[in-house]
Amino acid sequence: MNFLEQSKKNHDFLVKIRRELHMNAETSQNEVETSKIIMKYLDEFNIPYKSEIGGHGIIAEIKGDNDGKTVALRADMDALEMEEENDIDFKAKNKNVMHSCGHDSHMTFVLGAAKLLNENKNKINGKVKLVFQPAEELSPIGGAPKILESGLLNDVDAIFGSHVWPDLPFGKIAIKEGAMMANSDHFTVKFRGASSHAAKPHEGVDAIVMGVQFVNAIQTLISRNTDPMNSAVLTVGRFIAGTRYNVMAEECLVDGTCRTFSEEDRQRIYEDMKNLAEAIASVNHGSVDYNYGFGYPALLNEKSSVEIVKNSVKEVFGEESLLEISKPAMTAEDFAFYLEKIKGAFYWVGIGTEGEKNYPLHSNKFFLNEEILHRGSALMAGIAVNFLNEN
Structure with missing residues (x-):
């Protein structure tokens, strides 16, 4: 399956989704409109889901035409308390709230992957669960524990997540086995x-x-x-x-x-x-x-899941897009809670542009090149199918 070519055709649609999410940025535990937007698109795709999980979380499910294991793709939903300084048409509407950590793009990745996977159900062996998780920024509590407490991930065999990363060149995918974040x-x-x-x-x-x-x-x-x-x-x-x-x-x-x-x-x-x-x-x-x-907790990537991501990157983009990093980051992610219970892996998606000012995560001028949206969606779809086909 050439997910990259299919995803490119969805580019304008993905931009629309991301901008709608960006404009309606909401803080941890207040993701009301955000969840409505996600449910609207899941309804459009005709993908069933359960809502109000761990607050305003949503878990959707795509059943393949063939039996197999279950894989989960996770996106975080919340924004940060800061006023956006970007002069754009889709600037955040809510005062002092902004998607300055890229969670709007993460949700778009998973929704984009959902569309691709749902259109290729005949090639899916097993089930794909789509996890839209609130309150990632609510440290030290986080939103992941409540999602796990719901029991809706008890049948998941592996889980994967990603984060846009301004420190990496655009389109590069970075991952490492073991400790990835602190x-x-x-x-x-x-x-x-x-x-x-x-x-x-x-x-x-x-x-x-x-x-x-x-x-x-x-x-x-x-x-x-x-x-x-x-x-x-x-x-x-x-x-x-x-x-x-x-x-x-x-x-x-x-x-x-x-x-x-x-x-x-x-x-x-x-x-x-x-x-x-x-x-x-x-x-x-x-x-x-x-x-x-x-x-x-520290985010610890499981070995076989890391290999799934690496192979998927090579398959979707080519080997030159893969970065095997040696050092973890001192930043943290509540995706780590999932990896304490379920095997899986987390990776970074490069959004840095050479020759331009690349504002860091949590900056009120944080911005990204929306060409990354179809790429991130294609990779997530590829990871899900590759895991299910290999297991």
């Missing part, structure tokens, strides 16, 4: 002291001093306590304290994230941060509230 955890540490006049610090307990000591101390958890061969990142994104220049701060909030690949490193850093926070509070005669949220 554990993603969120910590919030609130130090409590006692306010006093800034000129009489001995009469109070300085929460800012405790916060500063903590931020400095946790740097050694990576630089001195973590194996240099293991990738790990600790970043403080917010430091909030004080009400006035001449009043000693009573509270100090330290808010940040920890990214790791090793579960051993993850647990050790959690414990060491807790011990440091409590020790710093104690020695300064203050107190601390320590909250550490274990978020998305």
Whole structure:
């Protein structure tokens, strides 16, 4: 089956879908219009589905004419809280909401693949489930666990997902076996002291001093306590304290994230941060509230599923489009929850254009070349058929 040629014929239709989704961008757990758009196109394709799964999620199913196993293709649905700065006709309508992580294209990939697969049911051995998942950006909870809890994926033998990637050249497909993306955890540490006049610090307990000591101390958890061969990142994104220049701060909030690949490193850093926070509070005669949220697990691609993706890339686009990467990313994806239960693989779709400014994911100027839409759809359809034919 030449899915690429078939998908090219759907290009204008896919652009229409993507722009409609882009204009109606909605945040995590609010994907009402987004789900309506998806259901509208599934109805048009005459593909049956179940809705309101794990919130506003949708799971559709295409049954091939021949018996076989079951494969799932997943797309995330939610957008981010930011105002779009692109001057385009299909600019996001909802204030301070934008598809700046490319989820509109991911939904289009799966809808495009659905159209191709539904038109070729006579060549499908088994079933294809189409998973439209809400709340991917809702770290550390994510939308994937609720989809899994529904039980509707219990019969799935393998699951595949993708993400557009501005750091890669346009049309290149990157994948690796094993760790592809990191554990993603969120910590919030609130130090409590006692306010006093800034000129009489001995009469109070300085929460800012405790916060500063903590931020400095946790740097050694990576630089001195973590194996240099293991990738790990600790970043403080917010430091909030004080009400006035001449009043000693009573509270100090330290808010940040920890990214790791090793579960051993993850647990050790959690414990060491807790011990440091409590020790710093104690020695300064203050107190601390320590909250550490274990978020998305590391995304680990399964070997045989990676081979399916590689072979599909070569078949659909040619071997020159495949990039076998050696290093994972420190970013995170709740697709990892699926891979803890179901074998499968996740890959990146290059959208970078040489000689142009390529804005990163989560930028309010993020934009993509819509020529990627028919390519991403063709590849997803190819992966589904190849998995079913080989199993």
